[in-house]
Amino acid sequence: MTYSQPQRYARSADLFEKACKVIPGGVNSTARAVWSGWDPHPLYVESGKGSHVTDVDGNTYVDLCLGDTGAMTGHAPPAAVAAMAAQAAQGTTMMLPTEDAVWVATELTRRFGLARWQFATSATDANRCSLRIARALTGRRKVLVFNYCYHGTVDETLATLEADGSVVPRAGHIGPQVDPAETTVVIEFHALPALEAALATREIACVLAEPAMTNIGIIHPDPGYHDALRRLTRETGTLLIIDETHTICTGPSGYTAAYGLEPDILTIGKPLAGGIPSAAYGLSAALAARIYGAATGEDCDVSGIGGTLAGNALTLAVMRATLAEVLTDEAYAHTIPLAQRWAEGVQGVIDENALPWSVTQLGARAEYWFLPDRPRDGGTAAAGVDHELDAFMHLYALNRGILLTPFHNMALMSPATTEADVDRHTDVFAEAVAELLT
Numbered sequence: 560m561t562y563s564q565p566q567r568y569a570r571s572a573d574l575f576e577k578a579c580k581v582i583p584g585g586v587n588s589t590a591r592a593v594w595s596g597w598d599p600h601p602l603y604v605e606s607g608k609g610s611h612v613t614d615v616d617g618n619t620y621v622d623l624c625l626g627d628t629g630a631m632t633g634h635a636p637p638a639a640v641a642a643m644a645a646q647a648a649q650g651t652t653m654m655l656p657t658e659d660a661v662w663v664a665t666e667l668t669r670r671f672g673l674a675r676w677q678f679a680t681s682a683t684d685a686n687r688c689s690l691r692i693a694r695a696l697t698g699r700r701k702v703l704v705f706n707y708c709y710h711g712t713v714d715e716t717l718a719t720l721e722a723d724g725s726v727v728p729r730a731g732h733i734g735p736q737v738d739p740a741e742t743t744v745v746i747e748f749h750a751l752p753a754l755e756a757a758l759a760t761r762e763i764a765c766v767l768a769e770p771a772m773t774n775i776g777i778i779h780p781d782p783g784y785h786d787a788l789r790r791l792t793r794e795t796g797t798l799l800i801i802d803e804t805h806t807i808c809t810g811p812s813g814y815t816a817a818y819g820l821e822p823d824i825l826t827i828g829k830p831l832a833g834g835i836p837s838a839a840y841g842l843s844a845a846l847a848a849r850i851y852g853a854a855t856g857e858d859c860d861v862s863g864i865g866g867t868l869a870g871n872a873l874t875l876a877v878m879r880a881t882l883a884e885v886l887t888d889e890a891y892a893h894t895i896p897l898a899q900r901w902a903e904g905v906q907g908v909i910d911e912n913a914l915p916w917s918v919t920q921l922g923a924r925a926e927y928w929f930l931p932d933r934p935r936d937g938g939t940a941a942a943g944v945d946h947e948l949d950a951f952m953h954l955y956a957l958n959r960g961i962l963l964t965p966f967h968n969m970a971l972m973s974p975a976t977t978e979a980d981v982d983r984h985t986d987v988f989a990e991a992v993a994e995l996l997t
Contacts, residue, residue, distance in 0.1 A: 564958060568602065570615040575600035602957075607634030609975030612962065620962045621980045623901075623970035628805050631830040631923070632885045633975035639833030642880035643873065652871035659875035663839070666882050670812040671803075673825050673841025675851075678870030682804040682828025683711025685838040686767065688864045689824045690715060692842070692850050693765035693798045703757055703766045703797075705748040707937025709774030710767055710802050711828075720745040720938065747936040748772055749780070751787055758795040765798040765824075770814035773805040775940040776967050777919045777926055778933070785820055798823040798846075804838075805829075808898075808971060809922035810891050832877040833885065839878075885974065894923035894972035897981055901925050901970050904985030908992055926969035955991040956984070 565572065578585035586601055603615045610633055613619045625631050632639065664676040679685040690702055690713065704710070706720040707729075717732040718739035726740040744763060746753040757763060770785065772778035792799045801822035803813040807830060810817045815825060823846060828838030842850070850864075868874075902925040906918045915931040929948055934940035944967075953963055961984050963970060970984065 567618060567958075568600070568614075568616055571603045572600050574603045574615065609633045609635075610973050610977065610980050618960070620957070620960050621976075621983055622962045623972075623976075623980075623984060624962045624964045625971045625973055626829075626834055627964055628808070628829040628971060630834045631808065631971055631973055632833045632881060633973035634834070636833050636881070636885045636974070638880045638884035639835075639877050642876045643833075643835070646873045646876035649872075651873040652868055654867065654871075656870075657872045657875055659872070659879045660870055663875055663878045663882065666879075667839055667841060670882075671815050671825050671827075671841055673822070674844040675847035676839050676841045677851075677865065678875070679828070679838040679840065680836050680866060680869050680874075681711065682802065682826055682838045683713055684866065684869070685826040685828055685840040686710045686713045686716070686800070686802060689800050689826055689840050690765065690767065691864060692824065692846070693800065696846060696849055697764040697796065697798060699762055699764035699797075701742060701744055701762050701764060703744045703746065703754075703763045705768060705772065705937055706745050707775040707941050708767075708769065708772065710769075710826075711804075715739065715742045716767060718743045718745050719941075720747065747938055748778055749784060749935050751784075754788065755791055758791050758797050761795055761797075763795070763797050765800050766792055767800045767802060769802050769804075770806050770818070770820060771809075771921055772937060772940075773921070773924070774966075775937045776928060776934065776969070777921045777924065778935060778937070778940060779919070779921065781935070785818065789821060792823075800824040800826060803827040805924075806921065807886075808894075808924040810895075811886055811888050830886065831881060832874050833881045835874055835877050837874045837878055890974040891923065893974055894976065897972040897976055897978065898923045898925045898970070900978060901972070901981045901984060904981065905988055908985065908989045912992055912996060914992070923972045924969060926964075926967055928968075951995070952988075952991055955994070956987050959987045959990070961987050 575585045604612050605615045606613050610622055611619050612622045667676050668674060679688060694700060702715045704716045708716055710716040714736055717729045718726050719729045721727055726743055726745045728735045728739055744757045746757060771780060789799060799822045801815055801820060803815060803825060804827050806814040807827060824840060824842050826840045831837045898920050902918045902920045905927050909916045916927055916929055917931060917933050918927045919933050929945045930943045934943060952968055956963055
């Protein structure tokens with residue numbers, strides 16, 4: 560499937576040709592290679608402002624991808640830009656703490672309830688640090704994750720479940736350090752008997768989970784599921800790590816506060832600093848004392864926890880501005896109704912055409928499935944993906960000025976997104992369906 564509009568994307572085509580000579584695949588990170596259906600080249604972007612991006616050919620798009628959550632604040636939010644400029648003029652990284660670190664950690668405690676916070680450069684790093692902490696504190700080696708989860712490029716989590724119950728590297732996982740079956744137990748989301756059996760072995764250091772799955776599509780937990788997960792982890796001395804990196808779309812304090820979860824460790828990244836690489840992980844005071852008490856001596860810089868650029872002055876200044884002025888209660892009061900409007904618009908088209916598709920919403924995020932019933936676990940969701948239809952819908956939207964999240968048919972709202980942006984997608988979605996049915 561191709562763009563079939565060569566003049567519209569001529570400069571992107573030229574840049575791609577040049578890039579392929581110096582960059583593998585012609586894109587600056589393999590994450591840029593996942594956009595469904597781009598052929599013969601990707602788009603190259605020139606700028607982003609608010610809820611729109613403009614490519615190098617001057618085409619402007621309603622951005623419903625928003626950097627796969629990294630730009631959930633909208634592009635170039637003024638408060639973050641001002642903080643960035645002010646701090647950059649005073650130095651970006653001095654390897655010394657700043658006052659902003661105290662403010663940000665205090666705010667994260669207020670929002671999520673965890674008593675102590677540390678900083679990382681990405682949610683992947685925050686998850687890696689958290690897994691090391693869990694293994695150190697429990698003396699156990701294995702991690703439990705859900706089938707088709709996503710927690711960044713953490714080796715232990717890039718594993719899937721075979722039909723015979725065996726654990727294997729996830730398709731596309733390049734060069735795993737060890738067989739993931741040695742480090743990881745994988746079960747399906749909602750599979751309480753499997754969870755209970757796995758934790759009963761008392762070889763699991765921690766469960767690492769999104770509170771609602773998002774990266775194989777949005778999968779909501781059943782009522783009572785988190786209560787059972789928390790009870791079983793406590794009974795077996797297993798730590799519970801909740802990854803809020805995507806589910807921060809639920810509200811200003813994430814799914815954790817919205818639904819009263821009580822994790823031992825919480826990780827979050829992506830939008831915290833308005834798109835600048837940033838992350839944090841929170842622990843109870845007792846856990847923090849146990850791990851950091853042992854990691855502050857002469858060997859602290861080789862502990863595998865933290866990094867030179869983690870919590871640098873620039874990032875923390877922008878995190879402070881973002882939390883104080885962008886990711887606010889008022890912002891969510893705007894974005895969550897927009898996601899509902901988006902979902903209702905798509906559902907209306909589905910109903911009008913009697914399509915066997917479904918729609919779901921999680922806070923400021925929504926998506927549609929090419930399935931009549933919303934999946935309840937990752938294995939079912941993965942089996943239901945229609946890559947060719949995904950590619951058609953994404954490319955159809957792109958050619959009409961709409962960017963969706965590249966994997967799945969997911970949309971995210973920013974404080975800058977408007978009803979007109981949402982309604983434009985509904986119109987384009989209806990046009991795409993009409994063409995499919997002719």
